[in-house]
Amino acid sequence: MKFWLVIILATIALPVAFAEKGTFVDQIQFIQYLDENTALEEVRNGNLDMYYFRISSDRLEAEKDRDGIQVFESTGGSYSILVNPSVSEDFNPFSISELRFALNHLVDRNLIVNELIGGYGRTMISNYGIFAADYLTIIDEIESFHFKHNPSFANQIITEELEKAGAEKIDNYWHYDGKQIEITFFIRSDDPVRKAIGEILSSELENVGFKVKKDFGDLNKAFVVVYGSNPADQKWHLYTEGWGSSGFSKYDSVGLAQMYSPWFSNMPGNNDPNYWNYENDYIDSITKKIYTGDFNSAEERSSLIEKATIEGVSESVRIFLASKTDQFVASNDIDGVINALGAGITTRFTPINVVSDSEPLVVGVKQIYQGSWNPIGGFSDTYSNQVWLNLYDPAAFSHPYTGETIPVRTEWQVENFGNQEKILVPNDAITWDIGSQSWKKVGANQEATSKVTFDLILGNWHHEQSMDMNDILHSIYFLLEWGSERHEGDKTYDSVYSPQAAQNAKTLIGIKPIDDDTIEVYVDYWHFDETEIASWVTPWSSMPWELMVSMEQAVIDGKVSFSRSGAVSKSVNWLSLIVPNDAEVIKQYLIDFKQSGYVPPSLQGFQYDWQYFDERYDASIAWIEQNEHAVISNGPFYLDNYSPESRTITINSFDSPGYPFEAGKWKKFEQIKFPKITGIEIPNVVNLKEPTTILVETTDASEIHYFVSNSKGETISSGVKLATDGLSEIIITEVETSKLDVGANTLKIFASSDQILRPDIYGTSFLVVENQTSLPDVPILEVEHKSEESPHAGIILAIIGAVIVGIIVSIRRKRKAKLS
Incomplete structure (x- = not known):
């Protein structure tokens, strides 16, 4: 969703009298259970209240299997194969698009659904599963591919393409330039389904003449070998991907770009300038239009989706296999579980709304730590988000059942006159000027497509400092600075974050703070649903400005990287605020800023005395010293403790008069009637x-x-x-x-x-x-x-x-x- 892309264009809320407790439970302990069967028994025995991972269907088939527990079914997850299409000195058969396409006939999607996941799923051809909001838009295009498990047909295509490339088959195995062609298949061994998919596809590949080297590992290893390495090094050729969801959108502007488009930095190479990168200008142009609202009607948007889907499936760099229906379990002793579409019971609304007679609430998770915790290039895995989204209140979020953008911490008013009409921007609106490193007035005769006025519900950060307009201004500065055009020697550029942020930044014409919690935003963006306009431009921040400044300087100085690929290519840590060593790096910058009297350029020129900045630095320094982490946000829970030894994370309710919502705010989502x-x-x-x-x-x-x-x-x-x-x-x-x-x-x-x-x-x-x-x-x-x-x-x-x-x-x- 968009609010992950920019610090923080998250999105939106209702005015509520500030309360002292926003949750029913005081403490939640997340504990790792790798084995789902063990976790199921722990729920039955009362040692776990919930388990945030699917339970195999055969363990819940009989009525007696469900005695004493609650079972929730949810769709949202999916499986895919990522293919390495790189061209290098060593011959890579998957650099041939027709050969990649042939894999669609080599995989047995029906077997995956009917056997590997026990019928709890649906075959997939594109990134749109059958329950996606836009699925009906592209159903004819999907049907036109007529993919079936047909190894003979796949072998025919593979043979034709390899012989055309100069390869030959010797003793039933393919050779190129006298050397046997070997495929390295990175297979996730921590997921039984993906392990089985990898084994079956490996066998099919061997049957058509490839030598297959299997490399087994978990997500941590995949971050290095698959997502972090140069594709041209061919450390991998195929990878069994799995996708989870923290929610879903009625108008998904991100999915096609994320799954098929190089500009989004989620395709082989990840836009790292030091690596070989997959390129496809055609699909980039289409998905950028979808992402930035560059269309004049719902019909034109549908046409763009159809074109992008056809191109993505045809290129077959990412091949989707199946969507899954996950079965989650919870104890009968708890109430208030919310089973959202997409996320299931792991939605952020469940921990906020759940009621239990015992403390703490104990939640089992599949993995306690698999990826970085930072708000720019981190939180990219399902496991970290299952915890993080309880610590952070976005300005807006997706409705758990309709996918519409709903307000959380702001109200808004949208003004526009359609995609072809313009609004005059006031002379005193401001924008960030990169050259002078200062805020400048936009000047006369500036126009924008839309104007959105936001009334923000700010509240307190977890270190009890008040959220204020400085946090908002710095987040907009960061978007414009890090989302600007890259130039030689540019240190405010991240190969993953910046290309995504650039799409938002180039539409932002100016902003005008009105008072302590009201701001006008002028933007060249249009959508036929005005809530999408609001969600596109919502000014918000997930962490205090002083943390953001410290993280930014640590990255500029080359001590850490915001993104995974940057960390690997530069041989530095992937910044993770939950890790004590990285938190210590951030603390040292805070100390240096305090001692030197540093005021970041983004906040200079506004009427604040030094005491304000000094108190902010002190609060964050004290937090890190007391908690040994630098995760400070604004949500209904705060991070109390992360213990790698015991594989646990503990979060406590943020019982503060500075938190704006009372317990039970999301209770209306408990019950829903399905058609x-x-x-x-x-x-x-x-x-x-x-x-x-x-x-x-x-x-x-x-x-x-x-x-x-x-x-x-x-x-x-x-x-x-x-x-x-x-x-x-x-x-x-x-x-x-x-x-x-x-x-x-x-x-x-x-x-x-x-x-x-x-x-x-x-x-x-x-x-x-x-x-x-x-x-x-x-x-x-x-x-x-x-x-x-x-x-x-x-x-x-x-x-x-x-x-x-x-x-x-x-x-x-x-x-x-x-x-x-």
Whole structure:
């Protein structure tokens, strides 16, 4: 989400009388449990209150397996294969795009879903899973790829491309320039599913003639070997990726850029200037438009998404395999768990809202520490975010069920007149001037597309200093300074953060502080949903300005790096404020600033005496000395202790009159009604070239989306119908039925709700005949009907198969799938 990209364009809140306690529990202890089976037993035995990692489906199948515990299902995670496309002196077969594309036919997505994750998932072709808000936008493009597990076809493509490149097969193995081609496959051994994916794909690669070297490891090792190394060194060729989520967005502007576009610094090379980097100007241009709102309508945005999706899948540098439905467990002794879409029970809303009679609340996690803790290039892994998001209040966040941007610590008012009209920026608005290292007035005749006025709810930092406009000004300075065009010898540039920040920075025209907690922001950004405009420009900070200044100077001096790739290429630490040694580095800068009377350029020229700066430095120095870490934020909990020896992190409630919200603020998210398809009325047979009607019954749905396709996978009819009193009518016209094929055709229905962006899904095959009104009498070979009443079970999947050999034989099967 956007608020990770810039310190801090997080986003937004409601005015509340300041309270002294924002949580129901006083203390939470996160403790590492690598083995999910052990964690499950600990929950059953009362030693754990929750476990923040999925539990294997076979451990929760029977009713008795669920006795004494709460089970929550959530979608959001996914699996992919990252492919190294680099070109170097040593021949890399995956530098050939057609060969990368062939991997889509070598992987068995259905096996992954049905066997490895026990049916709790869905096959994926692009970064958009079936429950993504934009999935229906690109469903036709996805279907057009027709990917199936077909090793023979994959081998045909691989053979053609390798022979074209000059390789030859000797004794069933591929050789190039007299040397056997060896593929290094980095396989995550700490995740049983990804380990199995790696083993199976390795076997398939060996079957088509590659020698495979397997390199096993966890995320810490992957940060160095895969994400931190120069792709041209070919320390890896393939990597089994896994993706988690802390939330989801109704208008995802980041996903396509993050998963496919080089500019976002998440593709091989990570934009490190010292490394070989994957390049694709075409997809960069498209995803930058999506990211920066460079479109004039929802339809144009959809078109851009379609183009980027096709290019990303076709390039196959990152190959998506499956989305998963995770099952989380919690003790029956706790209440108030919030099961958000995407994040599941690990959402930031759960620890804030959970109620327990015992203290502390004990939460099991898969990993206690796998990546850096810093707000610029850190917090890039799921595990750190599971803790960090409880310590930090963003200005705004995504609604856990609709994905809309909702206010958390600000109110806003948006003014604009459309994408083509402009607003005059006041002369006394200011912007950061890099050349003079000072704030300058924007001057006369400056224009912007949108103006947003923010009333911020500031409160206190964890070290009990008040948040103030200086924190906001410094965060905007940082965005503009580190998001500026790179020049020779530029020390305020990070290969991961800066390209992302630059997209925000170039749209910011000026700001105008109005009073202690009100600021106007003028920006060249437009969106058809004005809450997206507010979220794009929200001025906010996740940490006090004095910490940010100290971190920045430590990076400029070359002692640490904000980003993982920068740390590896420069042979310095990846800055992590939770680590005592790094915290000590930050403390020393604070001491130096205090002793030298340093006022950062971003805060010079404003009316504050030295006592203010001195108190800020003292507060952060004292915090680090007392706590042995430098994690200071503004959320409902603060970091009390991190113990690598015991593999625990302890956080305490921030019981301060400077915290603005009372306990129970997010209680409304506990219960939610999911849309459900309860019945489908479809003719036994559909006559070719004759109109037909399908009736759909639903509950808690506002509309249905339907797609009718023929046996070639071509969509011949689609549309949206309102669910009026739980009933929708689909009419397939005579013209449309004439485009169907005799035999089995397909209907897909998505029932959606305005209140929750997780549709219920029904899929079926229906029979098309010529000049026939009924099915012949044939024995029913198999009938299966399985019902699950859990509101979290989600999707109905009905499969009706039809086989025609001379005469019609019809077999109907209907089931409600385990996963939604």
